[in-house]
Structures are given as C-alpha cells and as structure tokens.
Amino acid sequence: MRYRKQLLHRAACAGATLGLALSLAFAGKPAAAASAPSKSITSPCRIEGMPNELQCGSIQRPLNPAEPAGTQISIHFLVVPAMARNKQPDPVLMLAGGPGQSAIAVAPMMMSRLARLNNRRDIVFIDQRGTGKSAPLQCADERELPFEQALDASAQLKRLETCRQDLAKLPHGDLRFYSTTIAMQDFEAVRVALGAAQWNLIGASYGTRAGLEYLRLFPVQVRRTVLDGVAPPDMVLPASFSTDGQAALDASLRACEKEPACAQQFPQLRQQWAGLLHSMPRQLSVKHPLTGQDERFTLSRDMLLRSVRLPLYAPALTSALPAAIHAAGEGRFESLMGLSGALASSKSSRLAMGMHFSVVCAEDVPRLDKAGDPPGADFGRGDAQLYTQVCKDWPRAQIAAEFFSMPPAPSPVLLLSGGADPATPPRHGERAAKALAGANPKLVQHIVVPEAGHGVMGVGCMRELLFRFIDAKTDALALPQDAACASKIPRPGAFLPVQASKVQQP
Structure with a gap:
C-alpha cells in the first residue's frame, strides 16, 4: 500500500496528460468579435472541480450534415470567462484527446x-460529438472490471x-457520422454562435x-495553434501503437x-x-488496486x-x-x-x-495494410489485429482524401513532443512540422522535451512558454520561442522500493 501511495503521488506531481471527410455543411464566414458569449446560448453553471461560476451552452446540429432537417443532436460546450x-477578443479552444x-x-x-x-481570454471546452453530453457513445464502464476481463x-x-449493437438503437446511433471532419464543422458552428472572429487552438x-x-477546413478563423503530442492525420494508430510503444519500453530499460x-538493484532487468x-x-493471484478484491486468473502474453x-x-x-x-x-x-x-482510474480519463x-x-484501420510502421519486437501486431476485428462490422464514415493532407500553416503553429512518449513521439511531430512549414518555416516551431512523456504543456516551464506564444501581439513575436528550459527537464529517477536494513543481533 505504501508503494502504491508513493507511486500515485509521483504521477500526480508529474502532471501527465492523457492520454486521432465529408463535404462541409457550411463554410462559416468570420463573425464580428464579441466581448462575451451570447446570453441566448449560454447560462450560468457549475462544474465539479471548478470553484467559480462558469457559462454552459449547447447548439443543435444535424447528425448527418447532408440532411440539415434530419435528426438533430446537441453539442455541449463550456466557457470559462x-x-x-478588458479581455482579448480571441478565446482559447481546448481540443481533448482519445479519441x-x-x-x-x-x-x-x-x-x-x-x-x-x-x-484575459475566455477558455472554451467543447464536448465533441460522441463524447460527454454531446450525443454520447459510451460503452459500459470497464475501470473496475476484474483483471482477466479487462x-x-x-x-x-x-x-x-454488445456495445455496438446497443449504440445502434440510440436516436443518434448512426456511427457513420462521428468523423473528425464532421466534428470540426460542429466546432465552427460553436465559434460562430459565440461571436468570436478568431480563436486559438490547443x-x-x-x-x-x-x-x-479544423485548421485545414477553417484556416482564416485560427489565430494561433498549439499541438501537444502530435497525432497527424496520416498516422495509422493501431500500427504506430506497436512501434512507438516498443521504443518507449526499450528506452525505459536502457x-x-x-x-x-537502478542497475545495481536490478542488474538483470532486461x-x-x-x-x-x-x-x-x-x-x-493478486489484489485488484481499485476494488481491493482478491483475484485469480491466467495472465497471457498479450x-x-x-x-x-x-x-x-x-x-x-x-x-x-x-x-x-x-x-x-x-x-x-x-x-x-x-x-x-493508475492512469485509467480517474473519471476524466474514461473514453x-x-x-x-x-x-x-474510419480514419486509420482502412490504411493498416499500407502502414510503414514496423511492429515492435515484443508488442507485435496485437493491436492491429484487435482493431481490425472490431472494425470489421463497425459502421464507418467516408473520409475525403484531403483529410490526410497537412497544408502549409496560415498562422503560427507550435508543436510539442515528449521524447519518452509511447504514443505520439517526436517522429510524428517532425513530419507534421515539415508539412505545416511549407515555404514559410518561420510560422512553425517543433519543441521536443527529451525526457517527457505523453503531453508536455504542463511540464516545468512549458506553461509559461505556451502563454508567451499565444499572448504575443504579432506573429513575428510569437515564434521562435526560447525552449532551452525544456531540454533541462530531467527524467525521473527509478523508483527504488525501500529496503529494510538488517538489524545486527547482539
């Protein structure tokens, strides 16, 4: 128990962030900037874990963009005023992970x-369609499942x-309309409703x-962009899981x-x-860390x-x-x-x-056969096989070829990568940075924090760097940012359990 408490404390202190087209429904012309959200779409609300009164709202959107008068869904959002x-007119939009x-x-x-x-800026959080309160597509909670089942x-x-069959019975259960492209059309509709001419993406x-x-579809509406743990559209998730997970595991052993x-206490670790x-x-036979129940099961290699x-x-x-x-x-x-x-136990981490x-x-599995990521020596193709089996009968959206492209950035973009990230390591950020730079490399900067994991914006000096980037008055002042502090962030030393000292007998 003491071991687990010390470990979870270290994880909390690290601030780790947990953790991926159809034609447009409308083009979304920029609206005049407003000093506050329209009272007609927001109302005062309280959110667990937030001390101040906030503004909550929702807009109605067609489930199928091609049928504007068809089934409607509510897209819910939160504004932290x-x-x-005398606030700035351009809010910050936070885009969550997962998917x-x-x-x-x-x-x-x-x-x-x-x-x-x-x-000086509103912060906006939108529950993307299929998540939170926005036409949720939740399966049964698995956090307290017995190990053998989990x-x-x-x-x-x-x-x-079972979940797929249950979701299909919902009024909003046509799973073909939950692509990233359609969701970004929803986000654009929220921007228009809020009256913001532009906003900053994180x-x-x-x-x-x-x-x-969103940047590809609505480039004029974006002032600055921060991409933390880059998962570009040309990344094939199930294949990269194996490659990048293996690299991170090997690095931890080294x-x-x-x-x-560590080498002295665990000389034969590899x-x-x-x-x-x-x-x-x-x-x-082990005790479940969340339920406290003793469990006996067969542990397989996978x-x-x-x-x-x-x-x-x-x-x-x-x-x-x-x-x-x-x-x-x-x-x-x-x-x-x-x-x-340890990471999957919180409510916010549930997908x-x-x-x-x-x-x-829709966006990854159809490209598995063409993925160039070599499978990890230990992880193999287990994830690819699992996703292939699930997706065999899963309804999917039609994705436009343009979705997988990354046009040159029209405004400053800051990319952040953790060198020890097992999911979105620097190689993906490098590829995205090259595409976004185009003929104007001054608009793009890729910062690698060598010893950071998945998500670096909350690590050490990175919060201040992120603030300076977005707060800069001009594009010329936004980049490049001095990231020398990031290279000095050390890798946590190995956790070494306390060894009971031998008491000499008289």
Whole structure:
C-alpha cells in the first residue's frame, strides 16, 4: 500500500496528460468579435472541480450534415470567462484527446495549466460529438472490471460487439457520422454562435489531429495553434501503437541500465523482462488496486504487454516499471497490475469507446495494410489485429482524401513532443512540422522535451512558454520561442522500493 501511495503521488506531481471527410455543411464566414458569449446560448453553471461560476451552452446540429432537417443532436460546450474586464477578443479552444475524451470532463485539470491565459481570454471546452453530453457513445464502464476481463482481448471484443449493437438503437446511433471532419464543422458552428472572429487552438493527443483538421477546413478563423503530442492525420494508430510503444519500453530499460542505483538493484532487468514474456501464460493471484478484491486468473502474453503500456505514458509511472518488472519476475505481480490501472482510474480519463472506434475504424484501420510502421519486437501486431476485428462490422464514415493532407500553416503553429512518449513521439511531430512549414518555416516551431512523456504543456516551464506564444501581439513575436528550459527537464529517477536494513543481533 505504501508503494502504491508513493507511486500515485509521483504521477500526480508529474502532471501527465492523457492520454486521432465529408463535404462541409457550411463554410462559416468570420463573425464580428464579441466581448462575451451570447446570453441566448449560454447560462450560468457549475462544474465539479471548478470553484467559480462558469457559462454552459449547447447548439443543435444535424447528425448527418447532408440532411440539415434530419435528426438533430446537441453539442455541449463550456466557457470559462476571462478574469479581466478588458479581455482579448480571441478565446482559447481546448481540443481533448482519445479519441473519445470529454473536453468538459478534463476542464478542471487543464485550467491549472491555462490559468494565466484565462486572465484575459475566455477558455472554451467543447464536448465533441460522441463524447460527454454531446450525443454520447459510451460503452459500459470497464475501470473496475476484474483483471482477466479487462486485459483479455477476446473478452473485450465481446463487450465491444454488445456495445455496438446497443449504440445502434440510440436516436443518434448512426456511427457513420462521428468523423473528425464532421466534428470540426460542429466546432465552427460553436465559434460562430459565440461571436468570436478568431480563436486559438490547443490540441492534446488526438486533439492535435482534430486541430489540424479544423485548421485545414477553417484556416482564416485560427489565430494561433498549439499541438501537444502530435497525432497527424496520416498516422495509422493501431500500427504506430506497436512501434512507438516498443521504443518507449526499450528506452525505459536502457534508462535503468544507465542509472547506477537502478542497475545495481536490478542488474538483470532486461533478462527478467524477457523471461516474463517467455513464461506466459501463467496463473496469478493478486489484489485488484481499485476494488481491493482478491483475484485469480491466467495472465497471457498479450495481457502482460497491455499491463506495461499505460505506465509508459507518464515518466513518473515509467520510473516504477523496473521495480514492478523485477517483482513480477519473482512472482509478485501486484505492483505491475497497480501501475496498469493508475492512469485509467480517474473519471476524466474514461473514453467514449463508441466514438473512439467510430473515428479509428474510419480514419486509420482502412490504411493498416499500407502502414510503414514496423511492429515492435515484443508488442507485435496485437493491436492491429484487435482493431481490425472490431472494425470489421463497425459502421464507418467516408473520409475525403484531403483529410490526410497537412497544408502549409496560415498562422503560427507550435508543436510539442515528449521524447519518452509511447504514443505520439517526436517522429510524428517532425513530419507534421515539415508539412505545416511549407515555404514559410518561420510560422512553425517543433519543441521536443527529451525526457517527457505523453503531453508536455504542463511540464516545468512549458506553461509559461505556451502563454508567451499565444499572448504575443504579432506573429513575428510569437515564434521562435526560447525552449532551452525544456531540454533541462530531467527524467525521473527509478523508483527504488525501500529496503529494510538488517538489524545486527547482539
């Protein structure tokens, strides 16, 4: 228990961010800037985790853009009003990750990182269609499932098939209309309703893909763009999971070998990991970290790999992997199982899996055969096979070829990558930065924080850097930003369990 409390404390301090076209319904001409949201579409509200009164609203949108008079859905949004009276006219729009994360649900966590921007700018959170309160496509909550069910791919396939059938019965359950492109049309409608001539985009993880699509469709409406953990539209998610996850796992093992204290305490770590993989499947008896129930089940090789993937997202949790792998090698799996659920236990981390698969099945899986990402030596093609099976019967949107392109940026773009990120490492940010730069590289900057994980805007000095970028009066002053502070952020040292000292007997 002491081990788990110390570990979760380190994860919280790290501030890790959890964690991816049809023709346009309208072009969305810029509207005149307004000093405050229209009273007709917003009303005072309270959000759990936020101390002040906020403004909530919703607009009606057609489920199918080609049928404006057809089934309507409500797109819900939250506005955190600027603290100052003489605020700037261009709000900040936060695009959530996933795909499937509710932007409003993560607002309390994100506001701690955007507080200075909020002094003179409204911050807007929109629940993308299929998430939160916007025509939600939620499957059953899996956070407290027994390990055997939560980690077993075949059991997950059965749950997802049941979920797909249940979602199809909803009034808004036509899963063909939840693509990123259609969702960005919704976001543009919110901008028009709020009366903002332009706004600034901040996208995290899948939110970077959404941000790139909004920028492609509505370039004039964007003043500045921040992309944190870049997942460009040409990225094939199930394939890249394996490649990038393997690179992050290998890096964590090398880090232990280079750290004297870690290497001394776990001298055979790489061999222990290989031995664990080779020993699967095996019978386990462990206590579930969330329910506290004793569980006995068979751990397979794929289940073991799933248990190490999530800790790789946050360096504070990655630092505990050597101790957890070592303990598992000696037959004690509680630490490894606890790590696998540490990030997934919060409400804000829960994904609307119906929306998640609606996006990935339409935008990624059809390109799996052409993906150039080599599978990881350990992770193999397990994720690709799982998504292929789920998407076989999943209704999907028709995606325009232009969706996968990244035209040159019309305004300053700041890209952020964590060097230790297992999902969106720098290689994807580099590719996006090159495309966005076009003939004007002065409009684009890609900053890599070498020892950061998935999401870096909340790490160390990055909050101040982000503020300076958006607050700069002119494009010429916005970039480049001095990012020397980012390179100095260290990788957390390996978590070394306290060893009881031997008491000498008289």
